[in-house]
Amino acid sequence: MQSPPPPPPPHAPRFAWAGRNFRIQTAATVISGLGNAGAPIATAFAILEGGGSTADVGYVTAARLLPTVLLLVLGGALADRLPRHHIMVAANLFSALAQAALAVLVLTGEAELWQLLLLSAGGGAGYAFYSPAAGGMILESVAPEHAARAFSVFRMGLNGAQIGGAALGGALTAAIGPGWVLAVDAGCFLVAAALRFFLETQPLTTARGGGMLRDLREGWQEFASRRWLWVIVLQFSVLVACVSAVEAVYGPIVAKQHLGGARAWGLAMAAYGIGLVSTGLLMVRWHPRRILLVGNWGVFLFGVPALALAVAAPLPVLAVAMFLSGAGVTVFGVNWMIALQQEIPAEAFSRVAAYDELGSLSLAPLGTALAGPAADALGLSGALWACAAISLVLSAAVLLEPQVRRLSRRTPAAPAAQSGGAAEPVAPADAHR
Template sequence: MPTPLPRRPTWASRNFRIQTAATVISGLGNAGAPIATAFAVLGNGGGATEVGYVTAARLLPTVLFLLVGGTLADRLPRHHVMVAANLFSAASQAVLAALVLAGNVQLWQLLVLSAAGGAGYALYSPAAGGMIMQAVPQEHAARAFAVFRMGLNASQIGGAALGGALTAAVGPGWVLALDALCFLVAASLRFFLEPESAPAPSGGGMLRDLREGWREFASRRWLWVIVLQFAVVVACINTVEAVYGPTVADERLGGAGAWGLAMSAYGVGLVVTGLLMARWRPRRILLVGNWGVFLFGAPALALAAGAPLPLLIAAMFLSGVGVTVFGVNWMVVLQQEIPEEMFSRVSAYDELGSYSLAPVGTALAGPAAAALGLSGALWACAALCLLLSAVVLIDPQIRRLSRRDPQGSTPDAPVPAGEPAPAP
């Protein structure tokens, strides 16, 4: 008798499956692209300062255009916005790959094309968040978001390992070309997304929509307190992962292959913890999520202490654990607390605040390392992550905000043993 195929969960709608598959594919390329870009700069005679400038060039347009992306996503069909953004990113990465493969890429070209990639992300991200929120019923939100993040995080493992290996074996240009191809395939998949309930803008202009989004954002103290925390934490993480980590790997750990392996361990931590989060529904969702933020600084600690590669791999794994614990709970909180018609605009303010200091942090990475020493700059990043994770717990809203279960089942309870396991 043939073995029956696993039954697809009822909450896994067509849009959820397409968006998850497209995210996994684009994530494969995106995980390797920062490694390739960093080593393209290093291979072109640059150092930590130049890597920081190129990373900042990508982050600055992300910050500048997120509000535009959020407003467009609440006014236009979200899948159209995502497809257009993916096609734009595919084109910019293809041009960058061609220049790197030709062997004559200049720093200004790296800066301009990295900035184009950041603008593409700014237009894509708020629409993607709104689409995945619409595709998931609230009663299954924690499980669905955990599965979604597991798919994304699994692509981080393969993408980082492949990106590091290909960069070491054949050079960064081919990794950037792969990223462009992944964007193109993802855009093709998202073309088949079905529009959910149409966004309902106010009927006024874009400025009015932005003011409404700001009022929604500013009225929730727990939201802007976390965003203020992440403005510094994200700046530190980006500096460590995009600038200091590749620099240390190039100096004493064996180069791009070693850094790709460490980033893969980060991805393993993301996926393994996703299995837990698919079944665990903590009641104090923000409190539990912030416990994960304490682990964000582990890679900076390992690099600052001069740890060998195995200990760095363990630290990257722990960081991945923390990111998933926070990320799944954060998605549940936003879906629970933010009205659907406002979600993309509020998400844009969330990301704008969270990324606001990242361009400054990466641009100052080289000067900070020169002033404090590379080890001193890494100790500072780790200390800031730990300190801010503790400080936000002073806010009672963050400690007490609780899950509202629409079906009345008990939070913190495990999934019944007889229930089918979720599948992507």
């Protein structure tokens, strides 16, 4: 008599791969992201309502970006040496203090331009130490075979906060003023710091001798030896400058002149967030083989909002443009994180991530600082057309690099490439060509 088939194995929970650290870090990122999404809107309109100019908005944005650029590499080196959750908690507390002070100044009506510049710089310094540590923590928190799913889910949480935070920030800025939005951002940083205090980190498996300069030199060698990596970072150094000028300076100005103000720009940013999240759902299941080639197709969408703003498109058209841009950011971002996770040694990840972000943000302070003068010289519409054209040209130019076109996804069981070159059949000499 034939024995009955064995019972099917019990189904594992849907998020069984997501460990404690991943859940805590994602929750903390969502909370801080809610405040961060509304804070730039509040800051821009605080300046404009106080009689500031387009150039003033650009200067304050540049003041936040400049210390980020200057301190990122130091933050990456520390994150590869010290417990990453300690660095994130300290950075969150520092950012909370800076935003709280900014909120008090705006609420009391005593904010002067030099104070806005100084406190914005403080927030940028906090981010410079937080960001490299955060990237390394996500890398540590999941097994390699779940990396694509983890990065997609993490970005959906972050981007979902972008939707709610931007819409709420725009509405609150219009209803009760920008100072309260900045106060909420400070509170979100405090809650995120409290959550991250409970993260657990493993001790470093590789003891490194030498000092900080040696760490930085080794991180640079890891970065510079991968041509696909620094080519895309060069692309983003100019691209991020253009996108920052559009989102932080030109967008609020066009919204104020043609769309009704902060509420409309908040809704546009929320549409951007919907594009981020909805595409994150796609990326959970879609695992393209040519990770950088597919990722760069998303970069072509980055300039679409500039086109819509250049022609003073109505809010529904602008919302579609922002949605498409958000979708492109997620397509690129998930594939980029997979490439870094696959190709960069874990013990050097934070330093390489810091060089990545340093290069990508290096021209952003200049871009936002020059946004006002560029609008004066070219006209607001002309400056927006220039940003859109630059984005399109850069997206096409980076595809001329063979490693960008050829770098392929590997299965976790495959041996890691030492050079960071393409995983599909490519002559070893080509990897560093």
